[in-house]
Amino acid sequence: MKTILSPAVAAVLIAGCATQLSDDEARQRAERVFRETFTHGNRQMAARVDQQDEAQALCSLYRNDPPREIAAKIEQTQAATLRYPTSGKLMGDWRQGEKIAQDGYGMRFTDPDPKRPNGGNCYNCHQIAPQEISFGTVGPSLYRFGKLRGNAEAIQKYVYGKIYNSEASLACSNMPRFGHNGVLTEEQITHLVALLLDPDSPVNK
Amino acid sequence: MRIERVLAGLLAVILPCAAPAQQDTQKGIERYRQLLAEGNPADLWEARGEQLWKTPRGPKNVSLEQCDLGLGPGVVKGAAARLPRYFPDTDRVQDIESRLATCMVTLQGFKPEEALRNPFSAPGRHSDMEALASFVAAESKGMKLDVPIRHPKEIEAFRIGEQLFYRRAGPYDFACVSCHGENGKRIRLQELPRLTDPGDAQKIFTSWPAYRVSQGTVRTMQHRLYDCYWQMRHPQMDYTSEASIALMVYMAKYANGGTINAPGLKR
Numbered sequence: 395m396k397t398i399l400s401p402a403v404a405a406v407l408i409a410g411c412a413t414q415l416s417d418d419e420a421r422q423r424a425e426r427v428f429r430e431t432f433t434h435g436n437r438q439m440a441a442r443v444d445q446q447d448e449a450q451a452l453c454s455l456y457r458n459d460p461p462r463e464i465a466a467k468i469e470q471t472q473a474a475t476l477r478y479p480t481s482g483k484l485m486g487d488w489r490q491g492e493k494i495a496q497d498g499y500g501m502r503f504t505d506p507d508p509k510r511p512n513g514g515n516c517y518n519c520h521q522i523a524p525q526e527i528s529f530g531t532v533g534p535s536l537y538r539f540g541k542l543r544g545n546a547e548a549i550q551k552y553v554y555g556k557i558y559n560s561e562a563s564l565a566c567s568n569m570p571r572f573g574h575n576g577v578l579t580e581e582q583i584t585h586l587v588a589l590l591l592d593p594d595s596p597v598n599k
Numbered sequence: 600m601r602i603e604r605v606l607a608g609l610l611a612v613i614l615p616c617a618a619p620a621q622q623d624t625q626k627g628i629e630r631y632r633q634l635l636a637e638g639n640p641a642d643l644w645e646a647r648g649e650q651l652w653k654t655p656r657g658p659k660n661v662s663l664e665q666c667d668l669g670l671g672p673g674v675v676k677g678a679a680a681r682l683p684r685y686f687p688d689t690d691r692v693q694d695i696e697s698r699l700a701t702c703m704v705t706l707q708g709f710k711p712e713e714a715l716r717n718p719f720s721a722p723g724r725h726s727d728m729e730a731l732a733s734f735v736a737a738e739s740k741g742m743k744l745d746v747p748i749r750h751p752k753e754i755e756a757f758r759i760g761e762q763l764f765y766r767r768a769g770p771y772d773f774a775c776v777s778c779h780g781e782n783g784k785r786i787r788l789q790e791l792p793r794l795t796d797p798g799d800a801q802k803i804f805t806s807w808p809a810y811r812v813s814q815g816t817v818r819t820m821q822h823r824l825y826d827c828y829w830q831m832r833h834p835q836m837d838y839t840s841e842a843s844i845a846l847m848v849y850m851a852k853y854a855n856g857g858t859i860n861a862p863g864l865k866r
Contacts, residue, residue, distance in 0.1 A: 415754075415755065415758050420755075420758040420759065420761070420762055421762050423755065423758075423759055423762075424758075424759045424762030424763050424766065424845075425762075427759050427763070427840075427841045427842045427845060428763060428766065428842055430837075430840065430841065430842070431836055431837055431840045431841070431842040431843070432833065432834040432835065432836060432837065433837055434835055434837055435834025435835035435836075436834050436835075439769075439832075439833070439834040440834045442768075442769060442770070443768040443769045443833050443834065444768075446766075446767065446768050449772075450767040450768055450772060453767050453772075454762075454765050454766045454767050454774065457765045457776070458765075458776065458780070501769075501770050501771070501832045502829050502830070502832060503829060503834055503835050504829065517787065518786050518787055519786065528787045528788050529787065530784070530785045530786045530787050530789075531783075531784050531785045532777075532778065532781075532784050532785070532786065532791070568777050570770070570771040570772050570773070571772060575770040575771070575772065576770065577770050577771070
């Protein structure tokens with residue numbers, strides 16, 4: 395039988411195809427839409443979010459739950475980025491660490507002072523010192539972290555590495571890669587290590 | 600930081616003594632919310648919005664009363680419960696705010712940039728959009744959210760929103776899901792809705808626009824997303840961008856069935 399598609403039927407069919415976007419097509423369109431979203435903002439910031447690095451792209455693709463071999467690959471490449479302080483000193487001053495843990499300043503488009511150091515936002519997601527009752531629960535509680543684990547060099551290295559690049563030990567962790575992404579300096583990270591591990595820190599009292 | 604300042608204020612009001620248990624803190628905040636809810640300042644925005652809706656304005660000196668919000672010209676009741684949705688005349692999926700802007704252009708004769716110029720109020724500067732969106736949303740109060748995801752462009756918006764929800768980027772590696780992917784989590788003391796959980800989504804999505812105590816003004820859903828990207832260390836999101844509306848459609852999929860309770864009242 396000879397069939398002729400009327401324009402109306404053709405339109406429905408085309409519309410039908412549009413509903414069948416593959417995941418790849420949806421992703422490509424989302425990327426285009428994303429790039430058209432920040433046209434009035436800071437161009438440097440826009441370039442930084444437009445371009446995902448490998449870990450960001452893979453974690454987005456797998457919705458933070460990558461298959462085991464992908465997770466291993468991410469952890470391997472992220473572990474290769476770990477840099478420890480040249481001084482060899484991993485534990486700084488817990489008092490400064492507490493200030494950094496409280497501070498949410500930095501890298502928002504309304505944060506104008508590049509000379510003011512960035513904060514770590516730690517309390518936004520973690521319980522840390524017990525005196526601070528306004529803490530978040532996105533990450534695990536870190537109260538008594540050092541009391542339970544001591545402060546030998548191995549645990550200092552672990553904590554420093556976790557803050558520097560959380561994905562070196564856990565692919566697609568929710569935690570920002572503070573050192574790797576240039577949010578916190580080496581010295582700031584050593585102060586946070588002290589906040590968690592120094593026996594004098596309120597965390598371990 | 601704003602959050603800390605406001606929380607300090609809240610705690611000073613609601614906590615009679617130092618070092619309370621977490622649960623008491625949460626209860627205190629809920630009690631405070633309840634007190635405020637008995638007289639939501641957003642009522643003032645809603646009333647001003649209704650006034651703006653009915654007042655002839657713009658180069659053509661007409662009111663917005665014939666604006667088509669999706670249910671036909673002049674129908675405001677229930678329209679917000681079905682937004683965002685696809686509009687054939689603009690060939691776009693539009694939310695409350697972008698549709699209001701369309702009506703300001705087509706009915707009242709404003710230039711597009713005029714209609715979109717002042718979306719978020721600042722101290723000493725009102726936003727007509729905040730008032731109009733409050734009015735339109737309130738006209739669906741008590742109705743069930745029923746955002747259509749049927750037209751190909753609505754489905755496409757949903758699929759794009761889904762991708763964006765999981766898209767990690769920037770110096771903090773954040774995506775929407777970083778904060779809104781699990782039940783029962785908090786940032787500081789602020790509870791975080793899991794936006795893919797209908798239980799959470801139905802409560803949250805239906806309560807915008809909302810009076811924000813911390814900002815002393817009504818904020819819209821557009822502002823909520825702009826503020827999220829600010830926290831995520833992304834640049835300034837363009838007002839009524841396609842991405843913002845795609846994210847709303849994605850959220851609405853899980854929020855559908857919830858009861859509209861806007862304008863709401865939030866921290």
